Amino acid sequence: MISVDEALARLFALVSPLGNETVPLISAAGRVLAADVAARRDQPPFAASAMDGYAVKATEAGLHAQFKVIGESAAGHGFDGAVKAGQAVRIFTGAPVPEGASHVVIQEDVERRGDLITIVAPQDQGDNIRPLGTDFRSGDAIAGPRRLSPEDVALLAAMNVAEVPVTRRPTVALISTGDELVMPGERPRRDQIIASNTFGLHALLTRLGAEPRLLPIARDNRESLETTFWLAQGADLIVTIGGASVGDHDLVGDVAAAMGMERAFYKIAMRPGKPLMAGRMGNAVMVGLPGNPVSAMVCGHIFLAPMIHAMLGLGASRRPALKARLTRPLGANGPREHYQRAIVDQGKITVFDRQDSSLLSLLSRANALAISPPRAEAMPTGAEIDYIPL
Amino acid sequence: MISVDEALARLFALVSPLGNETVPLISAAGRVLAADVAARRDQPPFAASAMDGYAVKATEAGLHAQFKVIGESAAGHGFDGAVKAGQAVRIFTGAPVPEGASHVVIQEDVERRGDLITIVAPQDQGDNIRPLGTDFRSGDAIAGPRRLSPEDVALLAAMNVAEVPVTRRPTVALISTGDELVMPGERPRRDQIIASNTFGLHALLTRLGAEPRLLPIARDNRESLETTFWLAQGADLIVTIGGASVGDHDLVGDVAAAMGMERAFYKIAMRPGKPLMAGRMGNAVMVGLPGNPVSAMVCGHIFLAPMIHAMLGLGASRRPALKARLTRPLGANGPREHYQRAIVDQGKITVFDRQDSSLLSLLSRANALAISPPRAEAMPTGAEIDYIPL
Numbered sequence: 001m002i003s004v005d006e007a008l009a010r011l012f013a014l015v016s017p018l019g020n021e022t023v024p025l026i027s028a029a030g031r032v033l034a035a036d037v038a039a040r041r042d043q044p045p046f047a048a049s050a051m052d053g054y055a056v057k058a059t060e061a062g063l064h065a066q067f068k069v070i071g072e073s074a075a076g077h078g079f080d081g082a083v084k085a086g087q088a089v090r091i092f093t094g095a096p097v098p099e100g101a102s103h104v105v106i107q108e109d110v111e112r113r114g115d116l117i118t119i120v121a122p123q124d125q126g127d128n129i130r131p132l133g134t135d136f137r138s139g140d141a142i143a144g145p146r147r148l149s150p151e152d153v154a155l156l157a158a159m160n161v162a163e164v165p166v167t168r169r170p171t172v173a174l175i176s177t178g179d180e181l182v183m184p185g186e187r188p189r190r191d192q193i194i195a196s197n198t199f200g201l202h203a204l205l206t207r208l209g210a211e212p213r214l215l216p217i218a219r220d221n222r223e224s225l226e227t228t229f230w231l232a233q234g235a236d237l238i239v240t241i242g243g244a245s246v247g248d249h250d251l252v253g254d255v256a257a258a259m260g261m262e263r264a265f266y267k268i269a270m271r272p273g274k275p276l277m278a279g280r281m282g283n284a285v286m287v288g289l290p291g292n293p294v295s296a297m298v299c300g301h302i303f304l305a306p307m308i309h310a311m312l313g314l315g316a317s318r319r320p321a322l323k324a325r326l327t328r329p330l331g332a333n334g335p336r337e338h339y340q341r342a343i344v345d346q347g348k349i350t351v352f353d354r355q356d357s358s359l360l361s362l363l364s365r366a367n368a369l370a371i372s373p374p375r376a377e378a379m380p381t382g383a384e385i386d387y388i389p390l
Numbered sequence: 391m392i393s394v395d396e397a398l399a400r401l402f403a404l405v406s407p408l409g410n411e412t413v414p415l416i417s418a419a420g421r422v423l424a425a426d427v428a429a430r431r432d433q434p435p436f437a438a439s440a441m442d443g444y445a446v447k448a449t450e451a452g453l454h455a456q457f458k459v460i461g462e463s464a465a466g467h468g469f470d471g472a473v474k475a476g477q478a479v480r481i482f483t484g485a486p487v488p489e490g491a492s493h494v495v496i497q498e499d500v501e502r503r504g505d506l507i508t509i510v511a512p513q514d515q516g517d518n519i520r521p522l523g524t525d526f527r528s529g530d531a532i533a534g535p536r537r538l539s540p541e542d543v544a545l546l547a548a549m550n551v552a553e554v555p556v557t558r559r560p561t562v563a564l565i566s567t568g569d570e571l572v573m574p575g576e577r578p579r580r581d582q583i584i585a586s587n588t589f590g591l592h593a594l595l596t597r598l599g600a601e602p603r604l605l606p607i608a609r610d611n612r613e614s615l616e617t618t619f620w621l622a623q624g625a626d627l628i629v630t631i632g633g634a635s636v637g638d639h640d641l642v643g644d645v646a647a648a649m650g651m652e653r654a655f656y657k658i659a660m661r662p663g664k665p666l667m668a669g670r671m672g673n674a675v676m677v678g679l680p681g682n683p684v685s686a687m688v689c690g691h692i693f694l695a696p697m698i699h700a701m702l703g704l705g706a707s708r709r710p711a712l713k714a715r716l717t718r719p720l721g722a723n724g725p726r727e728h729y730q731r732a733i734v735d736q737g738k739i740t741v742f743d744r745q746d747s748s749l750l751s752l753l754s755r756a757n758a759l760a761i762s763p764p765r766a767e768a769m770p771t772g773a774e775i776d777y778i779p780l
Contacts, residue, residue: 025574026604029593043750045580050748076570076610078581094570094681096581136751150597150690151780154590154683155754158583162575180466180484184415185552190435191468191486193548200544203419207540214416220466291484297544323737347713358440360433361526364545390541 001269004302004337008318010266011278011303014285017313018168018236029153030209031166032312033144039159042133046096049073051128054088054110054117055101061123069115073098088117097129104128145313169211170311173232174198177218177225177243177252178291196360197241197296204300208308218243225255236311238284239304242291252288253277261286269336269374272298272357294357298339298369301388321371321386324349330379333372341366342387349387366390391659394692394727398708400656401668401693404675407703408558408626419543420599421556422702423534429549432523436486439463441518444478444500444507445491451513459505463488478507487519494518535703559601560701563622564588567608567615567633567642568681586750587631587679587686594690598698608633615645626701628674629694632681642678643667651676659726659764662688662747684747688729688759691778711761711776714739720769723762731756732777739777756780
């Protein structure tokens, strides 16, 4: 048996960052910036007023000083002339500070009569001007790779970046295998089961930034599996679920091998989870997950999510764990890393009593997987443990 | 001035949950389940084997007992007959336990020769059978409203739910106002600025589950604003950005009022943030945000996000704050609730020194808004403060 970290290292060895494509800014949020992108201008592009008020020469901005208002500078409508001694320009927040001016008296500090203003408060709180380039200068870059947030998108817009280089979304073919499976909406016989893993993994992969495709269910025979593998051609990642022990055979592994996959099995020291199959098949990477619904989803979080991150260029690392305090004692762990369904609320974690890997209902109720390392000792209430948010 | 909570209460009074629509399960993740949805079957739909092994009568499953293997039960291919005294059926994980059998001997506990098996280990660790309905029973419900996770989608599939009632996505019209604005990709004059708020808010609203529409930039005149408001017709929420103090006029407020908006201004005791405008305009709710990029995005997180949640049926409440410990001292706060850009890492929060509300670059670098309540005292390194993740 190998550790979860060792299994991840072997999976990372199979994948590499995908190529880039260019998308319009309006579609860029959530995508992974593939290269550094530089600002195409300074922001602000001119010295700008930080307040509504009057632009004057700083040397003249003393208490009781008087000025003649000679014009106005508003956003989008700067003042064309220059401010000379004894002159002021009415100015609004964000508007360009006119030539010659170096201080903005806020309007609350002024008495105005007709075209004349008088400063009525001391001007010792700064000049109320944002210098050219305060926010960023032309050429300043947002560094890739990074997942673009709404705030990044706002910044890219301000930088006048209309198109963005992003990593291509990994396409993932999802194949359920099993004679017992039918699709949701069908009328199953009593000995049939609804295919659920592919739907859950489809949602998870979409959230991760991949482009999943749900393939027809493969039946437990060579012809059906071959047909389905052919349908998966072109995908970056092919994920099969179940079929690793059909009767006494590893049907999926046999068919995949016959179709040219260099396969490897990893017996991983984890719960839930069974041997994982992985290898290369032509240009695609193939991963075989256990058919048990809870195991398939947990393996999706623990193995597929980091693989998708790596393919997106975000680096090859385990999903970072968070920490929370136990609301009740947790028993000692056996030799396998244990991922237990739990609820985290306000920094406190409640690990469910029942952890039977067939219980999807408990997985749906959980919002976290508590992690017990191999041979972890029993832990008391209040002890801090690692978890992965769902 | 009113508090952030009071402002939210007034905004919530303007919105109510939207109607429902039905979507196929494959598109349901991230949507808000609008009603309880009941399982259409039991899971498992039969008593199922939890292991690979042999199904026998529990009363006969003693050490050294011998059985004749009379058939096989595999997933999708149950055994049709009944298991009688002295008989066993080869069975695989997930397969139906045949009539008459009540215990599965795991294959490791058996010696097999031809059609005969002998139990070679004591059977005191349970029956290895998952009873019918262990995961859920027909009629068991997933309760709405809730945002559907990938795990929920897997569960709904297993329940044989092919279509799901969800709350309609709120449509949001986004209107930038200002003579100084141009769209990304244009060649701005030196006194022009790129419209960035609408792009950032578009990304934020999409992530929240809304359906934003980016409208043409409205210019600082009555005709342009009216035209743009007409384009916004049909939206559930109309968000304007800027234009609340154009020269000495509140142009947006005046035009909106002339078009029938019952408007209210809220002077909110918060930083960054200016007076917020809000009201009803026909069937839509209108919110006017400040034009400063950082203020607009912060108001998006603090006010628009809870409004979208409420419209999705997720309840009317402030965004829940998380807690982290200061990496360095934080100064005392003034009379206004202060949202400061910060980075949270491993439960520790570093609040940026510079908080000038014009700095989008710092907002993009932040991953959290640290919250200082009005008149909060200075806090030392290590003290716990509230934050909202970005």
